[in-house]
Amino acid sequence: MNTLIGLFTLLLTALVLENAIFSRALDVTALLVIPFGKKGIWLFGLILTGITATASLIAGILNPVMSSWENVQYLRPVVYIVVLAALYGVTCLVLNWRKKDWFHDYNTVLTMAFFNCAVYGAMALTVYSGFNWLESLVYGLGLGLSFLLAAFLLEQGRRCMGICNIPKAFRGLPAELVYVGLVSLSLYGLVGHQLAA
Amino acid sequence: MLQNEPKAPYVRNRDSAFTVMMDVVVALLPLYFMAFYFYGLRALMLGLASVAAAVISDLACVLLEGKRPYPRDISSVVTGMILPLMMSAATPYYVVVSASVFAIVLVKHVFGGVGQSAFNPAAAGFAFAAACWPSQVFSYPAPFSSPAPFGAITEGLASGPAWSLFQGGVPTNDILDLLLGKFLGPMGLTNILVLATCLFYLLFRGAIGWQAPAAFFGIMVVAMMLFPRIPESGPMSLVYESTAGMWIFGGIFMLNEPGTLPKRSSSRIAYGALAAIFTILFQRFGRVEQTFAFALLLTNVFGFTFDRYSERLLRRLRRVYLATRTKLSEKKSAQRA
Amino acid sequence: MQPEQNSVKKNLRKELDLIFVKNPVLVTGLALAPAVVGGFTVKNGLGLSLVFGMVTIPVLVLASFLGMLSPKVPQYVRTIAYVVLAALMLIPARMLASGIAPNLFDSLGMYFSAMALNTVWLIRAPLCQEKKPQWALWEGVCQTLGVSVCILAVSAVRELLSYGTFWGNPTFLSVKFPAMAYAFGGFIVVGVTAAVLRWGIDRVHDIARLAQRQQQKWRVER
Numbered sequence: 123m124n125t126l127i128g129l130f131t132l133l134l135t136a137l138v139l140e141n142a143i144f145s146r147a148l149d150v151t152a153l154l155v156i157p158f159g160k161k162g163i164w165l166f167g168l169i170l171t172g173i174t175a176t177a178s179l180i181a182g183i184l185n186p187v188m189s190s191w192e193n194v195q196y197l198r199p200v201v202y203i204v205v206l207a208a209l210y211g212v213t214c215l216v217l218n219w220r221k222k223d224w225f226h227d228y229n230t231v232l233t234m235a236f237f238n239c240a241v242y243g244a245m246a247l248t249v250y251s252g253f254n255w256l257e258s259l260v261y262g263l264g265l266g267l268s269f270l271l272a273a274f275l276l277e278q279g280r281r282c283m284g285i286c287n288i289p290k291a292f293r294g295l296p297a298e299l300v301y302v303g304l305v306s307l308s309l310y311g312l313v314g315h316q317l318a319a
Numbered sequence: 320m321l322q323n324e325p326k327a328p329y330v331r332n333r334d335s336a337f338t339v340m341m342d343v344v345v346a347l348l349p350l351y352f353m354a355f356y357f358y359g360l361r362a363l364m365l366g367l368a369s370v371a372a373a374v375i376s377d378l379a380c381v382l383l384e385g386k387r388p389y390p391r392d393i394s395s396v397v398t399g400m401i402l403p404l405m406m407s408a409a410t411p412y413y414v415v416v417s418a419s420v421f422a423i424v425l426v427k428h429v430f431g432g433v434g435q436s437a438f439n440p441a442a443a444g445f446a447f448a449a450a451c452w453p454s455q456v457f458s459y460p461a462p463f464s465s466p467a468p469f470g471a472i473t474e475g476l477a478s479g480p481a482w483s484l485f486q487g488g489v490p491t492n493d494i495l496d497l498l499l500g501k502f503l504g505p506m507g508l509t510n511i512l513v514l515a516t517c518l519f520y521l522l523f524r525g526a527i528g529w530q531a532p533a534a535f536f537g538i539m540v541v542a543m544m545l546f547p548r549i550p551e552s553g554p555m556s557l558v559y560e561s562t563a564g565m566w567i568f569g570g571i572f573m574l575n576e577p578g579t580l581p582k583r584s585s586s587r588i589a590y591g592a593l594a595a596i597f598t599i600l601f602q603r604f605g606r607v608e609q610t611f612a613f614a615l616l617l618t619n620v621f622g623f624t625f626d627r628y629s630e631r632l633l634r635r636l637r638r639v640y641l642a643t644r645t646k647l648s649e650k651k652s653a654q655r656a
Numbered sequence: 657m658q659p660e661q662n663s664v665k666k667n668l669r670k671e672l673d674l675i676f677v678k679n680p681v682l683v684t685g686l687a688l689a690p691a692v693v694g695g696f697t698v699k700n701g702l703g704l705s706l707v708f709g710m711v712t713i714p715v716l717v718l719a720s721f722l723g724m725l726s727p728k729v730p731q732y733v734r735t736i737a738y739v740v741l742a743a744l745m746l747i748p749a750r751m752l753a754s755g756i757a758p759n760l761f762d763s764l765g766m767y768f769s770a771m772a773l774n775t776v777w778l779i780r781a782p783l784c785q786e787k788k789p790q791w792a793l794w795e796g797v798c799q800t801l802g803v804s805v806c807i808l809a810v811s812a813v814r815e816l817l818s819y820g821t822f823w824g825n826p827t828f829l830s831v832k833f834p835a836m837a838y839a840f841g842g843f844i845v846v847g848v849t850a851a852v853l854r855w856g857i858d859r860v861h862d863i864a865r866l867a868q869r870q871q872q873k874w875r876v877e878r
Contacts, residue, residue: 144839144840145839146693146839147688147689147692147693147839147842147843148689148770149689150688150689150692151685151686151687151688151689151775152775154685154688155684155685155686155688156775195761196747196750197747199743199746199769199772200743200744200746200747202769203739203740203742203743203746203769203772203773204739204740204743206739207736207739207740207743210732210735210736210739211732211733211736214730214732218730218732229731229732233732233735233778234775234778237735237739237773237778238773238775238778239689239690239767239770239773239774241773242766242769242770242772242773243766243770246765246766246769246770247766250765250766275620278620278621278623278624279437279620281623281624281627282437282620282622282623283430283437285435285623286430286431286435286436286437287431287432287435288429288430288431289384289428289429289431289851290858291851291852291854291855291858292429292847292851295683295685295847295850296429296847296848296850296851296854297429297430297847298847299688299843299844299846299847299850300425300429300843300844300847300848301430301437302843303839303840303841303842303843303844303847304426304437304438304443304616304840304844305616305617305620306838306839306840306843307443307446307447307450307613307616307840308446308613308614308615308616308617309613309617310446310450310607310613310835310838310840311446311601311605311606311607311610311612311613311614312601312604312605312606312613313606314605314606314607413831417831417833425844425848429847429851447835450835450838450840451833451834451835451836452834
C-alpha cells in the first residue's frame, strides 16, 4: 500500500511539479512549433507517453548494470541514445511490416516523438533520482502525460491569444513563449526554490 | 465627430471603463490610508513609486506600439496601486518598481494591452517579485514602527502569521489584533473589516459582478471551516486564514479584473470556484507563503475556456429543454384527445 | 559574371541568413529546450553551442553522403545512422567541454547530452540528403553560428540579470533578479529576445525599402 501511494505521488510529481514543459522545458519545439495539425498534437503526446514510459523502463533496468562500468558518465548518454535508436528501428520494422499505411502517414510524427529531449530526459532523470525499474516506468509515464497536460493548457492559451490584439513583433512564437513562461511562473508557487537541472 | 469616449450605439449603460476603474481606485484608497496609519510615509511613497513606474512603462509601451496614448485609461494606475499593498512595507523600492514594470510590459502589453490581457498583470507582478526576492517581500516590519521613508530597511523585520500557518503552526496573535489588522503582514491588506467595506462598495457600485466572488469566497470559507490545515477548530482556522492570507484582497481586486474574467455569469461562477480550488491546493502543497497570486495565474489560463464551454453547454441544455417541452405538450394533447 | 559563380554566391548568402534573419532558435523555434533552461550563464551557453556544432555539422555532412545511396534504403535506416553518429559525437564534445571549464558538464546536467537529439538536424538532415557535401557542411556551420548567437545572447542576458555577473566576473549591475535563472525566466527571456530580433529585422527591411525607393527617385531625377 505504501509503495502504491509512493508511486502515485511520483506520478503526480512528474505530472505537475517536474512538468516536462513548464519546469524542465523539454521538447518545447514539438509543443510550440511543429505543425502537427489539430488532432496531431494529441497523437504525438500519446506516442510520446508510450515511448517515455518504455525508454525510462529500459533505462531503469540498465542503470544497475551500467553503474559498475568504467567511465560510465561518458558512456551513459551514448548507451541511452543507441538503445533508443534500436527501439526506433524495431518499431519501424514492425510497423512497416504490419501497418504500412499508418507508418507511411505518421512517419514524421513517430520520428519526432522518438528523438527529442523529453525521451532522453526521462531516461537520464532515472539516474539522477536513483529510481528502480518500477519507479522509472511510473516516472516516464508521468513525464509523457505532463506533455499532454502542457499541450492542453497551451491549447486554452492559444484560443485566448487568438482574440487578443498582440503586437506584431510578439505574434506567434514569442507570445507563446511568454505565455508558457507565465504558466511556469504560476507553477513556481508549487515548486518553490529549486532549479530544474 | 470624434467623441471623447467611443461607445457602440447599443451600449446604454452609463458606466464606462473609466468609471469602473475609478471605483476600484476609490476602493483602494482606504487601504492606502490604513497602510499610512500603520507604517507612515513609506507606504504612500511605495505606492507612488509603483504607480509612477506602471504609468511610465504603460506610456512607453503604447508609444512603442505606435498607438495614441489615451488619458482616460487608468488601468495601469490600478495595477500599480494593487501591487505594493500585497508586499511588506519595508520592501525596497526596486522590488516594487520592477514588479510593476514586469506586470505592465511583459504581462499586459505582450498580450495586447487593456482588456485583452491573458493573465492578471498585478498577480503576475507579485508572483515575479515573490519568486525573485522572497526574503524582502515576505519579511514585515512591526505596525507603528514607522520605517524610514527612503532607503533600505534591514532591521526589525520578522515573518508574520502567514509564515506560521505555512509551517503548520498556530499563530500566537491576539484575535482582536488580527481582526483589526494590527499584526506583521502585508502593508495594505491586514484589516479585513476595511476589505469587506471595499467589497460591498464595489458590489454596490456595480464595478464588479457578484458571481465570481460569491463562488470563490463560498468555497474558500467552507474549505477553511471544514478542513483546517492547523490543529484548531473550524471558525478559528477561518479567522487565522482569512486575516493572514492574501485571498480576501485577491478575491476582491484581482479575481474580478475585467480583462481576464469570463464574460458569462455561469462561467464566472465556475471560474471563481476553480480559483478557490487552485488556491486551496496551492496552500496545501505549495512551497511559497502567499500562494493566491500563483493560483490566480493558473486559473487565468482557463478564463476563456469557461466562456466557450458554458455557451455550448447552455445551448445543449436549451435544446434538451425544448425537446422535453414539445414532448410533454404532445403527450398532453394526446391525453386530451 | 558566370552563372555558376552566381549560384555559389547565392547559396553562400542564403545559408548566411540562418544567423539572423532565419535564426533556427529565435525565428524558426528549433532546439528551444537547451536555450530555455541550459543557458543561464555564458559558460553554459558556450558549452551548449560547442556541443551543438560538434553534433550537427557531422550529422548534416553524413546526411549528404547518405543521400548518394540508392533511394531503396528506407528513411528510418538513415535516421538511425544519424542518431548513432550524434550519440558518438557526444564523447569528444564532452572532452572538449571539460577542457573549457571543468564543471561545465555537471552544471548543465542532462541538457548537455540532450543536445545530441536536437530538432535542427532531425528536421534538416532529410533535406540535406539532396545537397552536395560542401553545402551541407556550410549549412551546418551556419546553423551552428545561428544557434550560438541566440544561446550566447540569451545566456548573457540571463547571467547579467540573475547573478549580475558576466563570465563569472562581477559587473556594475547591483539589482539582481535571481528568478531569471529558473525555467520561467528562460522562457520569458527567449520570447522577448525573439520579439526584439523580429522587430529589428522589420526595421532593417523598412530601411532597405526606403533606400531602394530613394535610389529609384534619384534615377528618375537624373
